[in-house]
Amino acid sequence: MDDLDWSDLRYALAIGNAGSLAGAARQLGVNHTTVLRRLDALEQHLNARLFERLRSGYQPTEAGTAVLEQARRMGDRADEIERLVLGRDRELTGLLRVTTAFVVMEHLLPKPLAAFARAYPQIEVEVVENAFLVDLSRRHADQAQNWAGLEADVALRLSASVAEHLVGRQLGMTHCRVYALRGAPDLPQGVVPLPELVRDVPWIAFERDAQARVYDRWMRSQLANANVRIRVDIFNAMAAMMHTGVGVGVLPTFMEPKHPQLVAVSDIIPELSVPVWMLTHPDLRRTARVRAFMQDVGDGVAQLLRAN
CATH class of the missing domain: 3.40.190.10 (Periplasmic binding protein-like II)
Structure with a gap:
Protein backbone atom coordinates (compact mmCIF):
# COMPACT_ATOMS: atom_id res chain seq x y z
CA MET A 1 0.00 0.00 0.00
CA ASP A 2 1.25 3.47 -0.85
CA ASP A 3 1.98 5.88 1.99
CA LEU A 4 -1.10 7.54 3.46
CA ASP A 5 -1.48 11.22 2.53
CA TRP A 6 -1.84 13.31 5.70
CA SER A 7 -3.72 15.99 3.76
CA ASP A 8 -6.45 13.45 2.95
CA LEU A 9 -6.86 12.80 6.67
CA ARG A 10 -7.20 16.54 7.16
CA TYR A 11 -10.22 16.53 4.84
CA ALA A 12 -11.77 13.55 6.61
CA LEU A 13 -11.31 15.23 9.98
CA ALA A 14 -13.00 18.39 8.72
CA ILE A 15 -15.97 16.31 7.54
CA GLY A 16 -16.12 14.59 10.91
CA ASN A 17 -16.07 17.94 12.73
CA ALA A 18 -18.62 19.62 10.46
CA GLY A 19 -20.86 16.64 9.73
CA SER A 20 -21.21 17.63 6.08
CA LEU A 21 -19.22 18.23 2.92
CA ALA A 22 -20.36 21.85 2.76
CA GLY A 23 -19.28 22.52 6.34
CA ALA A 24 -15.91 20.91 5.75
CA ALA A 25 -15.46 22.97 2.58
CA ARG A 26 -16.11 26.18 4.52
CA GLN A 27 -13.62 25.19 7.21
CA LEU A 28 -10.90 24.39 4.71
CA GLY A 29 -11.57 27.19 2.26
CA VAL A 30 -12.12 24.88 -0.70
CA ASN A 31 -15.10 23.89 -2.80
CA HIS A 32 -17.55 21.05 -2.15
CA THR A 33 -16.27 18.85 -4.97
CA THR A 34 -12.69 19.01 -3.72
CA VAL A 35 -13.75 17.67 -0.31
CA LEU A 36 -15.72 14.84 -1.90
CA ARG A 37 -12.84 13.93 -4.23
CA ARG A 38 -10.34 13.78 -1.36
CA LEU A 39 -12.69 11.68 0.77
CA ASP A 40 -13.25 9.25 -2.11
CA ALA A 41 -9.48 8.96 -2.58
CA LEU A 42 -8.95 8.24 1.11
CA GLU A 43 -11.69 5.60 1.27
CA GLN A 44 -10.30 3.94 -1.85
CA HIS A 45 -6.79 4.00 -0.40
CA LEU A 46 -7.96 2.41 2.87
CA ASN A 47 -10.47 0.14 1.14
CA ALA A 48 -13.03 1.13 3.76
CA ARG A 49 -16.13 3.31 3.97
CA LEU A 50 -15.46 6.05 6.53
CA PHE A 51 -18.85 7.85 6.54
CA GLU A 52 -22.47 6.90 6.12
CA ARG A 53 -24.12 9.40 3.77
CA LEU A 54 -27.38 10.17 5.59
CA ARG A 55 -29.96 12.89 5.05
CA SER A 56 -28.99 14.32 8.41
CA GLY A 57 -25.34 14.51 7.40
CA TYR A 58 -22.17 12.46 7.23
CA GLN A 59 -21.93 10.04 10.16
CA PRO A 60 -18.63 8.17 10.81
CA THR A 61 -18.67 4.41 10.45
CA GLU A 62 -16.79 2.23 12.89
CA ALA A 63 -13.75 2.45 10.62
CA GLY A 64 -14.27 6.19 10.23
CA THR A 65 -14.39 6.72 13.99
CA ALA A 66 -11.04 4.93 14.37
CA VAL A 67 -9.50 6.97 11.54
CA LEU A 68 -10.78 10.28 12.97
CA GLU A 69 -9.39 9.46 16.41
CA GLN A 70 -5.95 8.85 14.97
CA ALA A 71 -6.20 11.93 12.74
CA ARG A 72 -6.92 14.11 15.76
CA ARG A 73 -3.87 12.69 17.50
CA MET A 74 -1.77 13.41 14.42
CA GLY A 75 -3.14 16.94 14.33
CA ASP A 76 -2.22 17.50 17.98
CA ARG A 77 1.26 16.18 17.29
CA ALA A 78 1.61 18.49 14.31
CA ASP A 79 0.57 21.39 16.56
CA GLU A 80 3.21 20.40 19.11
CA ILE A 81 5.92 20.25 16.44
CA GLU A 82 4.96 23.69 15.13
CA ARG A 83 4.99 25.18 18.63
CA LEU A 84 8.45 23.75 19.26
CA VAL A 85 9.70 25.26 16.01
CA LEU A 86 8.10 28.61 16.83
CA GLY A 87 9.60 28.42 20.30
CA ARG A 88 13.08 28.42 18.83
CA ASP A 89 12.42 31.46 16.67
CA ARG A 90 15.01 34.06 17.66
CA GLU A 91 13.99 36.78 15.21
CA LEU A 92 12.20 39.92 16.40
CA THR A 93 9.92 39.79 13.36
CA GLY A 94 6.63 38.28 12.29
CA LEU A 95 3.07 38.04 13.58
CA LEU A 96 2.21 37.91 17.27
CA ARG A 97 -1.41 37.27 18.31
CA VAL A 98 -2.68 38.53 21.66
CA THR A 99 -6.05 37.73 23.20
CA THR A 100 -7.60 39.83 25.96
CA ALA A 101 -10.85 41.32 27.23
CA PHE A 102 -12.36 44.45 25.70
CA VAL A 103 -11.94 46.46 28.90
CA VAL A 104 -8.24 45.57 29.09
CA MET A 105 -7.70 46.54 25.45
CA GLU A 106 -9.33 49.93 25.95
CA HIS A 107 -7.81 50.94 29.27
CA LEU A 108 -4.56 49.04 29.93
CA LEU A 109 -3.05 48.00 26.60
CA PRO A 110 -2.99 51.06 24.28
CA LYS A 111 0.06 52.91 25.64
CA PRO A 112 2.27 49.84 26.30
CA LEU A 113 1.22 48.33 22.98
CA ALA A 114 2.02 51.53 21.07
CA ALA A 115 5.44 51.73 22.73
CA PHE A 116 6.12 48.11 21.78
CA ALA A 117 5.08 48.74 18.17
CA ARG A 118 7.50 51.65 17.93
CA ALA A 119 10.34 49.66 19.51
CA TYR A 120 9.81 46.57 17.31
CA PRO A 121 8.52 47.77 13.92
CA GLN A 122 9.07 44.35 12.30
CA ILE A 123 6.62 42.63 14.67
CA GLU A 124 2.96 42.79 13.68
CA VAL A 125 0.71 42.50 16.73
CA GLU A 126 -2.85 41.26 16.24
CA VAL A 127 -5.18 41.74 19.22
CA VAL A 128 -8.34 39.65 19.61
CA GLU A 129 -10.72 41.02 22.20
CA ASN A 130 -12.09 37.93 23.86
CA ALA A 131 -13.53 37.71 27.34
CA PHE A 132 -12.76 34.00 27.72
CA LEU A 133 -9.39 32.41 28.41
CA VAL A 134 -8.45 30.34 25.36
CA ASP A 135 -6.34 27.24 25.49
CA LEU A 136 -3.17 28.48 23.81
CA SER A 137 -2.05 24.90 23.18
CA ARG A 138 -4.99 24.19 20.87
CA ARG A 139 -5.24 25.06 17.20
CA HIS A 140 -8.36 24.86 15.12
CA ALA A 141 -9.12 23.48 11.68
CA ASP A 142 -11.91 25.95 10.94
CA GLN A 143 -9.62 28.70 9.67
CA ALA A 144 -9.70 28.80 5.89
CA GLN A 145 -6.67 27.19 4.25
CA ASN A 146 -4.80 27.09 7.55
CA TRP A 147 -4.75 23.71 9.26
CA ALA A 148 -2.55 24.89 12.11
CA GLY A 149 -3.91 28.38 12.71
CA LEU A 150 -2.73 29.42 16.15
CA GLU A 151 -5.45 31.10 18.20
CA ALA A 152 -3.11 33.23 20.26
CA ASP A 153 0.52 33.50 21.29
CA VAL A 154 -0.11 35.55 24.43
CA ALA A 155 -3.15 36.02 26.67
CA LEU A 156 -3.69 39.00 28.96
CA ARG A 157 -6.38 38.08 31.46
CA LEU A 158 -8.20 39.27 34.57
CA SER A 159 -8.58 35.97 36.39
CA ALA A 160 -8.27 34.57 39.88
CA SER A 161 -6.88 31.31 38.45
CA VAL A 162 -5.14 30.25 35.25
CA ALA A 163 -4.67 26.96 33.44
CA GLU A 164 -1.80 24.95 34.91
CA HIS A 165 -0.21 24.19 31.54
CA LEU A 166 0.32 27.89 30.74
CA VAL A 167 3.28 29.97 31.91
CA GLY A 168 3.69 33.68 32.49
CA ARG A 169 3.61 36.36 35.13
CA GLN A 170 1.16 38.17 37.36
CA LEU A 171 1.31 41.87 36.49
CA GLY A 172 -0.64 43.22 39.44
CA MET A 173 -4.13 43.46 40.87
CA THR A 174 -7.27 45.16 39.66
CA HIS A 175 -9.70 46.62 42.17
CA SER A 273 -9.95 42.35 43.50
CA VAL A 274 -8.58 40.15 40.71
CA PRO A 275 -5.03 39.49 39.44
CA VAL A 276 -3.97 40.40 35.91
CA TRP A 277 -1.97 37.66 34.19
CA MET A 278 0.14 37.62 31.04
CA LEU A 279 0.37 34.04 29.79
CA THR A 280 1.74 31.92 26.98
CA HIS A 281 2.33 28.27 26.18
CA PRO A 282 5.64 26.81 27.50
CA ASP A 283 6.75 25.95 23.96
CA LEU A 284 6.40 29.58 22.87
CA ARG A 285 8.09 31.42 25.72
CA ARG A 286 11.51 31.08 24.06
CA THR A 287 10.26 32.83 20.91
CA ALA A 288 11.99 36.19 20.70
CA ARG A 289 8.90 38.22 19.86
CA VAL A 290 6.84 36.54 22.59
CA ARG A 291 9.58 37.09 25.15
CA ALA A 292 9.99 40.74 24.17
CA PHE A 293 6.23 41.36 24.28
CA MET A 294 5.76 39.74 27.66
CA GLN A 295 8.65 41.73 29.11
CA ASP A 296 8.02 45.18 27.61
CA VAL A 297 4.22 45.26 27.45
CA GLY A 298 4.00 43.36 30.73
CA ASP A 299 6.11 46.00 32.45
CA GLY A 300 3.96 48.76 30.95
CA VAL A 301 0.69 47.22 32.10
CA ALA A 302 2.16 46.53 35.55
CA GLN A 303 3.08 50.21 35.87
CA LEU A 304 -0.46 51.28 34.99
CA LEU A 305 -1.90 48.88 37.54
CA ARG A 306 0.32 50.27 40.27
CA ALA A 307 -0.96 53.76 39.47
CA ASN A 308 -4.56 52.70 39.94
Missing part, protein backbone atom coordinates in the same frame (compact mmCIF):
# COMPACT_ATOMS: atom_id res chain seq x y z
CA CYS A 176 -13.35 47.63 41.87
CA ARG A 177 -15.54 50.28 43.44
CA VAL A 178 -19.11 51.46 42.97
CA TYR A 179 -19.43 54.66 40.90
CA ALA A 180 -22.16 57.21 40.21
CA LEU A 181 -22.55 60.11 37.80
CA ARG A 182 -20.95 63.18 39.30
CA GLY A 183 -23.60 65.76 40.20
CA ALA A 184 -26.58 63.40 39.71
CA PRO A 185 -29.20 64.69 42.21
CA ASP A 186 -30.68 61.28 42.99
CA LEU A 187 -27.39 59.43 43.43
CA PRO A 188 -24.81 59.52 46.25
CA GLN A 189 -21.76 61.72 45.72
CA GLY A 190 -19.50 60.40 48.46
CA VAL A 191 -18.49 57.04 49.90
CA VAL A 192 -21.49 55.16 51.33
CA PRO A 193 -21.45 51.76 53.09
CA LEU A 194 -22.14 49.04 50.56
CA PRO A 195 -25.26 47.63 52.34
CA GLU A 196 -26.86 51.08 52.11
CA LEU A 197 -26.05 51.35 48.41
CA VAL A 198 -27.60 47.96 47.76
CA ARG A 199 -30.71 48.88 49.76
CA ASP A 200 -31.33 52.49 48.76
CA VAL A 201 -29.88 53.22 45.31
CA PRO A 202 -30.90 52.16 41.78
CA TRP A 203 -28.34 49.92 40.07
CA ILE A 204 -26.93 49.00 36.71
CA ALA A 205 -25.86 45.35 36.78
CA PHE A 206 -24.62 42.57 34.55
CA GLU A 207 -26.88 40.04 32.85
CA ARG A 208 -29.08 38.09 35.25
CA ASP A 209 -27.85 34.64 34.21
CA ALA A 210 -24.16 35.49 33.69
CA GLN A 211 -21.89 33.49 36.00
CA ALA A 212 -18.53 33.18 34.22
CA ARG A 213 -16.79 36.12 35.91
CA VAL A 214 -16.26 36.90 39.57
CA TYR A 215 -18.16 40.15 38.97
CA ASP A 216 -21.18 38.21 37.64
CA ARG A 217 -21.26 35.96 40.68
CA TRP A 218 -20.88 38.88 43.08
CA MET A 219 -23.76 40.79 41.54
CA ARG A 220 -25.91 37.68 41.46
CA SER A 221 -25.53 37.26 45.21
CA GLN A 222 -25.22 40.86 46.44
CA LEU A 223 -27.85 42.51 44.24
CA ALA A 224 -30.50 39.79 44.48
CA ASN A 225 -32.89 42.21 46.24
CA ALA A 226 -31.54 45.49 44.85
CA ASN A 227 -33.40 47.91 42.58
CA VAL A 228 -31.74 46.94 39.29
CA ARG A 229 -32.90 49.21 36.46
CA ILE A 230 -30.61 48.20 33.60
CA ARG A 231 -28.56 45.07 32.83
CA VAL A 232 -25.61 44.99 30.41
CA ASP A 233 -22.89 42.52 29.46
CA ILE A 234 -19.52 44.33 29.71
CA PHE A 235 -17.88 47.11 31.75
CA ASN A 236 -17.83 49.55 28.84
CA ALA A 237 -21.61 49.29 28.53
CA MET A 238 -21.87 49.67 32.30
CA ALA A 239 -19.91 52.92 32.17
CA ALA A 240 -21.96 54.22 29.24
CA MET A 241 -25.21 53.72 31.16
CA MET A 242 -23.75 55.25 34.33
CA HIS A 243 -23.09 58.44 32.37
CA THR A 244 -26.88 58.82 32.00
CA GLY A 245 -27.34 58.98 35.78
CA VAL A 246 -29.87 56.15 35.77
CA GLY A 247 -28.06 54.26 38.52
CA VAL A 248 -24.80 53.24 40.13
CA GLY A 249 -22.58 50.40 39.00
CA VAL A 250 -19.31 48.59 39.61
CA LEU A 251 -16.18 49.43 37.60
CA PRO A 252 -12.48 48.57 37.86
CA THR A 253 -10.56 51.51 39.29
CA PHE A 254 -8.25 51.55 36.26
CA MET A 255 -11.19 52.94 34.25
CA GLU A 256 -11.25 56.15 36.33
CA PRO A 257 -8.88 58.23 34.14
CA LYS A 258 -11.20 57.92 31.11
CA HIS A 259 -14.35 58.64 33.13
CA PRO A 260 -13.79 61.80 35.20
CA GLN A 261 -17.57 62.42 35.14
CA LEU A 262 -17.99 59.43 37.48
CA VAL A 263 -17.33 59.57 41.22
CA ALA A 264 -16.52 56.64 43.51
CA VAL A 265 -19.28 56.09 46.08
CA SER A 266 -17.90 52.98 47.82
CA ASP A 267 -14.62 51.72 49.17
CA ILE A 268 -12.72 49.06 47.24
CA ILE A 269 -14.72 45.82 47.23
CA PRO A 270 -12.26 43.11 48.37
CA GLU A 271 -14.17 40.23 46.78
CA LEU A 272 -13.73 41.84 43.36
Whole structure:
Protein backbone atom coordinates (compact mmCIF):
# COMPACT_ATOMS: atom_id res chain seq x y z
CA MET A 1 0.00 0.00 0.00
CA ASP A 2 1.25 3.47 -0.85
CA ASP A 3 1.98 5.88 1.99
CA LEU A 4 -1.10 7.54 3.46
CA ASP A 5 -1.48 11.22 2.53
CA TRP A 6 -1.84 13.31 5.70
CA SER A 7 -3.72 15.99 3.76
CA ASP A 8 -6.45 13.45 2.95
CA LEU A 9 -6.86 12.80 6.67
CA ARG A 10 -7.20 16.54 7.16
CA TYR A 11 -10.22 16.53 4.84
CA ALA A 12 -11.77 13.55 6.61
CA LEU A 13 -11.31 15.23 9.98
CA ALA A 14 -13.00 18.39 8.72
CA ILE A 15 -15.97 16.31 7.54
CA GLY A 16 -16.12 14.59 10.91
CA ASN A 17 -16.07 17.94 12.73
CA ALA A 18 -18.62 19.62 10.46
CA GLY A 19 -20.86 16.64 9.73
CA SER A 20 -21.21 17.63 6.08
CA LEU A 21 -19.22 18.23 2.92
CA ALA A 22 -20.36 21.85 2.76
CA GLY A 23 -19.28 22.52 6.34
CA ALA A 24 -15.91 20.91 5.75
CA ALA A 25 -15.46 22.97 2.58
CA ARG A 26 -16.11 26.18 4.52
CA GLN A 27 -13.62 25.19 7.21
CA LEU A 28 -10.90 24.39 4.71
CA GLY A 29 -11.57 27.19 2.26
CA VAL A 30 -12.12 24.88 -0.70
CA ASN A 31 -15.10 23.89 -2.80
CA HIS A 32 -17.55 21.05 -2.15
CA THR A 33 -16.27 18.85 -4.97
CA THR A 34 -12.69 19.01 -3.72
CA VAL A 35 -13.75 17.67 -0.31
CA LEU A 36 -15.72 14.84 -1.90
CA ARG A 37 -12.84 13.93 -4.23
CA ARG A 38 -10.34 13.78 -1.36
CA LEU A 39 -12.69 11.68 0.77
CA ASP A 40 -13.25 9.25 -2.11
CA ALA A 41 -9.48 8.96 -2.58
CA LEU A 42 -8.95 8.24 1.11
CA GLU A 43 -11.69 5.60 1.27
CA GLN A 44 -10.30 3.94 -1.85
CA HIS A 45 -6.79 4.00 -0.40
CA LEU A 46 -7.96 2.41 2.87
CA ASN A 47 -10.47 0.14 1.14
CA ALA A 48 -13.03 1.13 3.76
CA ARG A 49 -16.13 3.31 3.97
CA LEU A 50 -15.46 6.05 6.53
CA PHE A 51 -18.85 7.85 6.54
CA GLU A 52 -22.47 6.90 6.12
CA ARG A 53 -24.12 9.40 3.77
CA LEU A 54 -27.38 10.17 5.59
CA ARG A 55 -29.96 12.89 5.05
CA SER A 56 -28.99 14.32 8.41
CA GLY A 57 -25.34 14.51 7.40
CA TYR A 58 -22.17 12.46 7.23
CA GLN A 59 -21.93 10.04 10.16
CA PRO A 60 -18.63 8.17 10.81
CA THR A 61 -18.67 4.41 10.45
CA GLU A 62 -16.79 2.23 12.89
CA ALA A 63 -13.75 2.45 10.62
CA GLY A 64 -14.27 6.19 10.23
CA THR A 65 -14.39 6.72 13.99
CA ALA A 66 -11.04 4.93 14.37
CA VAL A 67 -9.50 6.97 11.54
CA LEU A 68 -10.78 10.28 12.97
CA GLU A 69 -9.39 9.46 16.41
CA GLN A 70 -5.95 8.85 14.97
CA ALA A 71 -6.20 11.93 12.74
CA ARG A 72 -6.92 14.11 15.76
CA ARG A 73 -3.87 12.69 17.50
CA MET A 74 -1.77 13.41 14.42
CA GLY A 75 -3.14 16.94 14.33
CA ASP A 76 -2.22 17.50 17.98
CA ARG A 77 1.26 16.18 17.29
CA ALA A 78 1.61 18.49 14.31
CA ASP A 79 0.57 21.39 16.56
CA GLU A 80 3.21 20.40 19.11
CA ILE A 81 5.92 20.25 16.44
CA GLU A 82 4.96 23.69 15.13
CA ARG A 83 4.99 25.18 18.63
CA LEU A 84 8.45 23.75 19.26
CA VAL A 85 9.70 25.26 16.01
CA LEU A 86 8.10 28.61 16.83
CA GLY A 87 9.60 28.42 20.30
CA ARG A 88 13.08 28.42 18.83
CA ASP A 89 12.42 31.46 16.67
CA ARG A 90 15.01 34.06 17.66
CA GLU A 91 13.99 36.78 15.21
CA LEU A 92 12.20 39.92 16.40
CA THR A 93 9.92 39.79 13.36
CA GLY A 94 6.63 38.28 12.29
CA LEU A 95 3.07 38.04 13.58
CA LEU A 96 2.21 37.91 17.27
CA ARG A 97 -1.41 37.27 18.31
CA VAL A 98 -2.68 38.53 21.66
CA THR A 99 -6.05 37.73 23.20
CA THR A 100 -7.60 39.83 25.96
CA ALA A 101 -10.85 41.32 27.23
CA PHE A 102 -12.36 44.45 25.70
CA VAL A 103 -11.94 46.46 28.90
CA VAL A 104 -8.24 45.57 29.09
CA MET A 105 -7.70 46.54 25.45
CA GLU A 106 -9.33 49.93 25.95
CA HIS A 107 -7.81 50.94 29.27
CA LEU A 108 -4.56 49.04 29.93
CA LEU A 109 -3.05 48.00 26.60
CA PRO A 110 -2.99 51.06 24.28
CA LYS A 111 0.06 52.91 25.64
CA PRO A 112 2.27 49.84 26.30
CA LEU A 113 1.22 48.33 22.98
CA ALA A 114 2.02 51.53 21.07
CA ALA A 115 5.44 51.73 22.73
CA PHE A 116 6.12 48.11 21.78
CA ALA A 117 5.08 48.74 18.17
CA ARG A 118 7.50 51.65 17.93
CA ALA A 119 10.34 49.66 19.51
CA TYR A 120 9.81 46.57 17.31
CA PRO A 121 8.52 47.77 13.92
CA GLN A 122 9.07 44.35 12.30
CA ILE A 123 6.62 42.63 14.67
CA GLU A 124 2.96 42.79 13.68
CA VAL A 125 0.71 42.50 16.73
CA GLU A 126 -2.85 41.26 16.24
CA VAL A 127 -5.18 41.74 19.22
CA VAL A 128 -8.34 39.65 19.61
CA GLU A 129 -10.72 41.02 22.20
CA ASN A 130 -12.09 37.93 23.86
CA ALA A 131 -13.53 37.71 27.34
CA PHE A 132 -12.76 34.00 27.72
CA LEU A 133 -9.39 32.41 28.41
CA VAL A 134 -8.45 30.34 25.36
CA ASP A 135 -6.34 27.24 25.49
CA LEU A 136 -3.17 28.48 23.81
CA SER A 137 -2.05 24.90 23.18
CA ARG A 138 -4.99 24.19 20.87
CA ARG A 139 -5.24 25.06 17.20
CA HIS A 140 -8.36 24.86 15.12
CA ALA A 141 -9.12 23.48 11.68
CA ASP A 142 -11.91 25.95 10.94
CA GLN A 143 -9.62 28.70 9.67
CA ALA A 144 -9.70 28.80 5.89
CA GLN A 145 -6.67 27.19 4.25
CA ASN A 146 -4.80 27.09 7.55
CA TRP A 147 -4.75 23.71 9.26
CA ALA A 148 -2.55 24.89 12.11
CA GLY A 149 -3.91 28.38 12.71
CA LEU A 150 -2.73 29.42 16.15
CA GLU A 151 -5.45 31.10 18.20
CA ALA A 152 -3.11 33.23 20.26
CA ASP A 153 0.52 33.50 21.29
CA VAL A 154 -0.11 35.55 24.43
CA ALA A 155 -3.15 36.02 26.67
CA LEU A 156 -3.69 39.00 28.96
CA ARG A 157 -6.38 38.08 31.46
CA LEU A 158 -8.20 39.27 34.57
CA SER A 159 -8.58 35.97 36.39
CA ALA A 160 -8.27 34.57 39.88
CA SER A 161 -6.88 31.31 38.45
CA VAL A 162 -5.14 30.25 35.25
CA ALA A 163 -4.67 26.96 33.44
CA GLU A 164 -1.80 24.95 34.91
CA HIS A 165 -0.21 24.19 31.54
CA LEU A 166 0.32 27.89 30.74
CA VAL A 167 3.28 29.97 31.91
CA GLY A 168 3.69 33.68 32.49
CA ARG A 169 3.61 36.36 35.13
CA GLN A 170 1.16 38.17 37.36
CA LEU A 171 1.31 41.87 36.49
CA GLY A 172 -0.64 43.22 39.44
CA MET A 173 -4.13 43.46 40.87
CA THR A 174 -7.27 45.16 39.66
CA HIS A 175 -9.70 46.62 42.17
CA CYS A 176 -13.35 47.63 41.87
CA ARG A 177 -15.54 50.28 43.44
CA VAL A 178 -19.11 51.46 42.97
CA TYR A 179 -19.43 54.66 40.90
CA ALA A 180 -22.16 57.21 40.21
CA LEU A 181 -22.55 60.11 37.80
CA ARG A 182 -20.95 63.18 39.30
CA GLY A 183 -23.60 65.76 40.20
CA ALA A 184 -26.58 63.40 39.71
CA PRO A 185 -29.20 64.69 42.21
CA ASP A 186 -30.68 61.28 42.99
CA LEU A 187 -27.39 59.43 43.43
CA PRO A 188 -24.81 59.52 46.25
CA GLN A 189 -21.76 61.72 45.72
CA GLY A 190 -19.50 60.40 48.46
CA VAL A 191 -18.49 57.04 49.90
CA VAL A 192 -21.49 55.16 51.33
CA PRO A 193 -21.45 51.76 53.09
CA LEU A 194 -22.14 49.04 50.56
CA PRO A 195 -25.26 47.63 52.34
CA GLU A 196 -26.86 51.08 52.11
CA LEU A 197 -26.05 51.35 48.41
CA VAL A 198 -27.60 47.96 47.76
CA ARG A 199 -30.71 48.88 49.76
CA ASP A 200 -31.33 52.49 48.76
CA VAL A 201 -29.88 53.22 45.31
CA PRO A 202 -30.90 52.16 41.78
CA TRP A 203 -28.34 49.92 40.07
CA ILE A 204 -26.93 49.00 36.71
CA ALA A 205 -25.86 45.35 36.78
CA PHE A 206 -24.62 42.57 34.55
CA GLU A 207 -26.88 40.04 32.85
CA ARG A 208 -29.08 38.09 35.25
CA ASP A 209 -27.85 34.64 34.21
CA ALA A 210 -24.16 35.49 33.69
CA GLN A 211 -21.89 33.49 36.00
CA ALA A 212 -18.53 33.18 34.22
CA ARG A 213 -16.79 36.12 35.91
CA VAL A 214 -16.26 36.90 39.57
CA TYR A 215 -18.16 40.15 38.97
CA ASP A 216 -21.18 38.21 37.64
CA ARG A 217 -21.26 35.96 40.68
CA TRP A 218 -20.88 38.88 43.08
CA MET A 219 -23.76 40.79 41.54
CA ARG A 220 -25.91 37.68 41.46
CA SER A 221 -25.53 37.26 45.21
CA GLN A 222 -25.22 40.86 46.44
CA LEU A 223 -27.85 42.51 44.24
CA ALA A 224 -30.50 39.79 44.48
CA ASN A 225 -32.89 42.21 46.24
CA ALA A 226 -31.54 45.49 44.85
CA ASN A 227 -33.40 47.91 42.58
CA VAL A 228 -31.74 46.94 39.29
CA ARG A 229 -32.90 49.21 36.46
CA ILE A 230 -30.61 48.20 33.60
CA ARG A 231 -28.56 45.07 32.83
CA VAL A 232 -25.61 44.99 30.41
CA ASP A 233 -22.89 42.52 29.46
CA ILE A 234 -19.52 44.33 29.71
CA PHE A 235 -17.88 47.11 31.75
CA ASN A 236 -17.83 49.55 28.84
CA ALA A 237 -21.61 49.29 28.53
CA MET A 238 -21.87 49.67 32.30
CA ALA A 239 -19.91 52.92 32.17
CA ALA A 240 -21.96 54.22 29.24
CA MET A 241 -25.21 53.72 31.16
CA MET A 242 -23.75 55.25 34.33
CA HIS A 243 -23.09 58.44 32.37
CA THR A 244 -26.88 58.82 32.00
CA GLY A 245 -27.34 58.98 35.78
CA VAL A 246 -29.87 56.15 35.77
CA GLY A 247 -28.06 54.26 38.52
CA VAL A 248 -24.80 53.24 40.13
CA GLY A 249 -22.58 50.40 39.00
CA VAL A 250 -19.31 48.59 39.61
CA LEU A 251 -16.18 49.43 37.60
CA PRO A 252 -12.48 48.57 37.86
CA THR A 253 -10.56 51.51 39.29
CA PHE A 254 -8.25 51.55 36.26
CA MET A 255 -11.19 52.94 34.25
CA GLU A 256 -11.25 56.15 36.33
CA PRO A 257 -8.88 58.23 34.14
CA LYS A 258 -11.20 57.92 31.11
CA HIS A 259 -14.35 58.64 33.13
CA PRO A 260 -13.79 61.80 35.20
CA GLN A 261 -17.57 62.42 35.14
CA LEU A 262 -17.99 59.43 37.48
CA VAL A 263 -17.33 59.57 41.22
CA ALA A 264 -16.52 56.64 43.51
CA VAL A 265 -19.28 56.09 46.08
CA SER A 266 -17.90 52.98 47.82
CA ASP A 267 -14.62 51.72 49.17
CA ILE A 268 -12.72 49.06 47.24
CA ILE A 269 -14.72 45.82 47.23
CA PRO A 270 -12.26 43.11 48.37
CA GLU A 271 -14.17 40.23 46.78
CA LEU A 272 -13.73 41.84 43.36
CA SER A 273 -9.95 42.35 43.50
CA VAL A 274 -8.58 40.15 40.71
CA PRO A 275 -5.03 39.49 39.44
CA VAL A 276 -3.97 40.40 35.91
CA TRP A 277 -1.97 37.66 34.19
CA MET A 278 0.14 37.62 31.04
CA LEU A 279 0.37 34.04 29.79
CA THR A 280 1.74 31.92 26.98
CA HIS A 281 2.33 28.27 26.18
CA PRO A 282 5.64 26.81 27.50
CA ASP A 283 6.75 25.95 23.96
CA LEU A 284 6.40 29.58 22.87
CA ARG A 285 8.09 31.42 25.72
CA ARG A 286 11.51 31.08 24.06
CA THR A 287 10.26 32.83 20.91
CA ALA A 288 11.99 36.19 20.70
CA ARG A 289 8.90 38.22 19.86
CA VAL A 290 6.84 36.54 22.59
CA ARG A 291 9.58 37.09 25.15
CA ALA A 292 9.99 40.74 24.17
CA PHE A 293 6.23 41.36 24.28
CA MET A 294 5.76 39.74 27.66
CA GLN A 295 8.65 41.73 29.11
CA ASP A 296 8.02 45.18 27.61
CA VAL A 297 4.22 45.26 27.45
CA GLY A 298 4.00 43.36 30.73
CA ASP A 299 6.11 46.00 32.45
CA GLY A 300 3.96 48.76 30.95
CA VAL A 301 0.69 47.22 32.10
CA ALA A 302 2.16 46.53 35.55
CA GLN A 303 3.08 50.21 35.87
CA LEU A 304 -0.46 51.28 34.99
CA LEU A 305 -1.90 48.88 37.54
CA ARG A 306 0.32 50.27 40.27
CA ALA A 307 -0.96 53.76 39.47
CA ASN A 308 -4.56 52.70 39.94
